[in-house]
Amino acid sequence: MYQEYSQSAAIIFGWGAVSILGEKVKELGCKKAMCVIDKGIEGTGIPDKAIKSLKDAGIGVVIFSGVVADPPVEVVDLGGDLAKKEGVDCLIGIGGGSSMDTAKAISILLTMPGIAKDYILAKPVRYDTKTPVILVPTTAGTGSEVTSVCIISRPDINAKWSAFVNTTYAIVDPEMTLTLPRRETANTGLDALAHAAEAMTSLDCNPHSDLFGEAAIRKIAKYLVIAYNEPSNVEARTEMMLAANFAGLAFNQPLTHVGHAAADAMSGHFHTAHGYGCGICLPAAMKISGPAVPAKMRVIADALGVSLNGSETGEQLGNLVADKIRELMRAVNIKSLKESGFAREDVLSFVPDVVSSHLCNHCPVKITDEVAYKVLADIYDSYQ
Numbered sequence: 086m087y088q089e090y091s092q093s094a095a096i097i098f099g100w101g102a103v104s105i106l107g108e109k110v111k112e113l114g115c116k117k118a119m120c121v122i123d124k125g126i127e128g129t130g131i132p133d134k135a136i137k138s139l140k141d142a143g144i145g146v147v148i149f150s151g152v153v154a155d156p157p158v159e160v161v162d163l164g165g166d167l168a169k170k171e172g173v174d175c176l177i178g179i180g181g182g183s184s185m186d187t188a189k190a191i192s193i194l195l196t197m198p199g200i201a202k203d204y205i206l207a208k209p210v211r212y213d214t215k216t217p218v219i220l221v222p223t224t225a226g227t228g229s230e231v232t233s234v235c236i237i238s239r240p241d242i243n244a245k246w247s248a249f250v251n252t253t254y255a256i257v258d259p260e261m262t263l264t265l266p267r268r269e270t271a272n273t274g275l276d277a278l279a280h281a282a283e284a285m286t287s288l289d290c291n292p293h294s295d296l297f298g299e300a301a302i303r304k305i306a307k308y309l310v311i312a313y314n315e316p317s318n319v320e321a322r323t324e325m326m327l328a329a330n331f332a333g334l335a336f337n338q339p340l341t342h343v344g345h346a347a348a349d350a351m352s353g354h355f356h357t358a359h360g361y362g363c364g365i366c367l368p369a370a371m372k373i374s375g376p377a378v379p380a381k382m383r384v385i386a387d388a389l390g391v392s393l394n395g396s397e398t399g400e401q402l403g404n405l406v407a408d409k410i411r412e413l414m415r416a417v418n419i420k421s422l423k424e425s426g427f428a429r430e431d432v433l434s435f436v437p438d439v440v441s442s443h444l445c446n447h448c449p450v451k452i453t454d455e456v457a458y459k460v461l462a463d464i465y466d467s468y469q
């Protein structure tokens with residue numbers, strides 16, 4: 086019995102760290118970089134510091150601003166075409182998970198022939214990509230900067246599939262999140278919480294995921310509400326950025342499980358934001374996992390600040406953790422599925438999507454049709 090764990094890329098963390106981007110690209114021997122961003126961020130000034138750093142270091146800059154939420158394979162192809170046409174030798178994903186994942190997926194097209202659909206698969210494969218990929222998160226949530234997975238949509242089949250690639254650096258600068266709107270602060274923070282808690286309860290958890298997952302949960306429990314209520318609070322922004330990064334490190338190998346599987350079904354059918362879906366599905370994922378992993382659930386409960394007497398059963402711990410997460414969701418004004426206008430019967434119809442998700446292979450409980458139905462009903466009924 087053994088466990089393998091590693092880190093996907095070197096991390097440069099700190100307030101203002103993005104100013105080192107150009108020097109790092111130069112050190113890699115690259116001459117022309119493509120910044121992969123979404124339209125929404127283009128006019129905000131957020132990527133300007135990164136672009137300035139590249140230009141100051143004498144690096145040519147190409148901007149691909151075609152990223153959309155839940156990026157589809159077609160967007161990856163467009164980015165790949167531009168990167169090839171411009172002859173770029175470095176990819177820089179600046180933004181949330183969508184931009185970073187698109188940059189990662191484009192790197193496949195710079196190493197392999199064909200189009201994105203050939204490589205983004207239901208059962209993801211690792212590709213030995215050659216073009217350096219540098220990831221600069223602008224939200225405190227996704228953790229995509231320290232994972233090698235890219236998640237790309239197939240709108241034709243309402244599915245999100247993925248691939249594994251090589252990444253080079255994660256430049257984690259909390260200053261990039263200072264103007265993040267409250268709704269995104271809440272959604273992305275809950276996504277980070279889901280990464281940490283699902284990684285710790287994954288069948289493939291390891292000492293690395295336990296260490297970083299627990300630390301991430303403690304930080305999120307302490308700082309998410311502060312970052313939400315006081316957006317310019319430097320300490321809260323810094324700690325939330327670190328928490329999201331730790332959560333990303335936690336789930337790189339164990340991945341996530343039934344919470345993310347259900348959230349993916351929600352975003353596939355309802356087009357809900359990833360973080361919102363992950364938050365809304367997490368309590369039910371913890372509740373169902375409690376009896377299977379009681380010791381781990383106790384650590385999560387303690388990290389969340391639940392008061393414990395030491396005699397709780399796994400089932401009770403799962404319920405306590407679920408209640409605490411719902412309390413946190415209310416504190417950052419997360420709307421229920423009902424309040425968002427989604428019907429119970431539609432949510433219950435996602436059973437096949439959940440059961441067929443490869444993520445359920447990591448769940449400590451076997452996800453049958455019956456269990457998936459129970460989880461989906463709990464997601465809808467227990468948070469209204």
Ligand SMILES: [Fe+2]
Pocket residue numbers: 227276279280345359363
């Ligand atoms: Fe996530």
